[in-house]
Amino acid sequence: MLSIYNTLTRTKEEFKPINPPNVKMYVCGPTVYDYFHIGNARSFIMADIIRRYLEFKGYEVKYIMNLTDVDDRIIKKSISEKRDAKLVADDYSKAFFEDIQKLKIKPADVYPKATNHIEEIIDIIKKLEEKGFAYNIDGNVFYNVNKFPEYGKLSGKKIDELESGARIEINEEKKDPLDFALWKKAKVGEPYWESPWGKGRPGWHIECSAMSCKHLGETFDIHAGGNDLIFPHHENEIAQSEAATGKKFVNYWVHFGFLNINNEKMSKSLGNFFTARDILKIYSAEAVRLAFAQTHYAGPLNFSDELLASAEKGLEKLKNLAEKIEEEIKINRVDGIIPQLEFEKYKTNFEAAMDEDFNSPQACAVIFDFIRDVNRAIAENENINIKFYLSVKEFLRKTAEGVLGILDFSKASTQNDGALENDLIELLIKLRHDAKLEKNYALSDRIRNELKNIGIELQDSKSGTTYKKIKIKNVNILPPGEE
RNA sequence: GGCGCUGUAGCCAAGUGGCUCAAGGCGAAGGUCUGCAAAACCUUUAUUCGUCGGUUCGAAUCCGACCGGCGCCUCCA
Structure with a gap:
């Protein structure tokens, strides 16, 4: 039984989709005004893991992620870059797709x-206007929060408390300082669309109400996004959608914790701002995913080189085993013994962990337990039947590869990519082998060391010598933390 | 001020009443294997869960107080 912590009720609830096995899920995507940063990446990756796990459970997930391609920040960027806002949005949309692909x-x-x-946006605003939730002031249309009695139910805020806060910008035009824009009148030079209220563009919150409704319906199962979107963004989405449809908007609200750098919020002004793109120049996508999966999605995560380096090391174990499996499957030994391993137990444990509000750290622990036990079986037995390796592969395919996305079996076989390169390395391995027979260890070690220097690591075993590609670099991206 | 998250080994991080008097990853120490390595495996590495009280047969886990870190309350994931 899957349970999910629901921000709306502040409790962990059993997950019951509206129309099983279908699950409708909406995740707030990027505003395409810049490359997305590693904090965004955390949200996107954790949402991806949730989606993959729902599919693992057999649900048919319809997964929607919006792109905000018209917004103040995009307009600002287009002015500073002196080019059309649409071009800015198109460029960064393209970059977004490149980056999420790299992140698996x-x-x-x-x-x-x-x-x-x-x-669709105009239609909703019209409906809100008809129902008396919206008012037009000279081409700007605002949502009147006082008309929606449940306003604040997601974030736990009360309208009067918010109003007493000093941090709300007072806009003379609005009836209430908390009212927010549904439609913004276009200023000179800004992109605009024709509407019943004149030329303008949509407010930020309304697009999600319109697009989720169009693609998922008036009520859907899961809506996810970063912690900071709870208020005002998601609160406003609820107000808009529920006022317009008269129906419950979303059943389960999932929010991701923030990623900090040196325990501080990442921001450009603090100079601790990293794009996902830059991180991926140094660390593998799998390491980033593992590092994130080893922390629960809702809690804070302190990002550091050490965190990623340690994930990268942990990943080695997984990759080494995957490569071993692929080799053995190629060898295809149909005799030999089949070590007894309780595959069902690991699967049960993995599922039990993920069922508990997507406890991916626990799920990772199950996978590492599994790896250790498989390696032990391999160390203790010779001549293992291929059936064993096929079972091991099956488990890792479903969990590490399928749900967590930290493994790629299609890349686990290094021996056969690039025939020439492979042949040359095999030749050197033979020469080294001959040197070893002559006890010319100076030469054999030199071959091994020099290959390592160019990124090829040799490993001797009883059955012969194998090689694998390794990373050579060790670069720090983050400034050293203060002591 | 309001709402929320958080304090567990050298670092990261699960666990939220008894099977866990504490998973897993990284690091460190010793060992097996090896010509030496690497990989892999084995052993060790928190009598203790921010502090102090309380509830209970029993608490890291519940309650209270205190100390600390962070976020949101401004179109930041």
Whole structure:
């Protein structure tokens, strides 16, 4: 039984989809005004793991991630870069797709863009206006929060307390300082669309109401996003959608904890800002994913070189085993023994962990336990039947590869990519072998060391010598932490 | 001020009443294997869970107080 912590109720609840086995899930995507940063990456990756796990459980997931492609920040960027806002959005949209692919994030079923849904947005605003939830002041349309009695139910805020806070910007035009824009009147030079209220563009929150409704319906199962979106963004989405449809908007709200650098929020002004793109120049996507999966999605995560380096090391174990499995499957030994391993137990434990509000750290622990036990069986037995390796592969395919995305079996076989390179390395291995027979260890060690220097690591075993590619670098991206 | 998250070994991090008087990863120490390595395996590495009280047969886990870190309350994931 899967349970999920629901921000709306502040409790862990049993997950009951509206229409099983279908699950409808919406995740707030990027505003495409820049490369996304490693904090965004955490949200995207954890949402991806949740989606993959739902699929592992047999659900048919319809997964939607929006792109906000019209917004103040995009306009600002277009002014500073002196080019059309649409070009800015297109460029960074393209970069977004490149980056999520590198991060091994499964594509959404649809990536709706705000600018392709202007009609739907206008329709909702019209409906809100008709129902008395919205008012137009000179081409700016605002949502009147006082008309929605449940306003604040997601974030636990109360309208009067918010109003007493000093941090709310007072806009003379609004009836209430908390009212937010549904439609913004276009200023000179800004992108605009025609609407019943004149030329303008949608407010930020309304696009998610419009696009989720179009692609998932008026009520859907899961809505996820970063912690900071709880208020005001998701609160406002609820107010808009539920006022317009009269129905419950979302059953389960999932929010991701923040990623900090040196225990501080990442921000450009603090100079501790890293794009996912930059991180991926140094660390593998799998290491990033493992590092994130080893912390529960809802808690804070302190990002550091040490964290990623340690994940990269942990990943080695997994990759080494995967390579071993692929070799053995090629050898295809149909006799030999089949070590007894309780595969069902690991699967049960993995599922039990993930069922408990997507406890991926626990799930990782199950996988590492599994790796250790498999390696032990391999160390204790010779001549193992291929059936054993096939079972091991099956488990890792479903869990490490399928759910966590920290393994790629299609890359686990290094021996056969590039025939020439392979042949040359095999030749050197033979020469080294001959040197060893002559006890010319100076030469054999030199061959091994020099190969290692160019990124090829040799490993001797009873059955012969194998090699694998290793990374040579050791670069720090983060400034050293203060002591 | 309001709402929320958080304090577990050298570092990261699960566990939220008894099977766990504490998973897993990294690091460290010793060992097996090896010509030496590497990989892999084995052993060791928190009598203790921010502090102090309380509830209970029993608490890291519940309650209270205190100390500390962080976030949101501003179109930041």
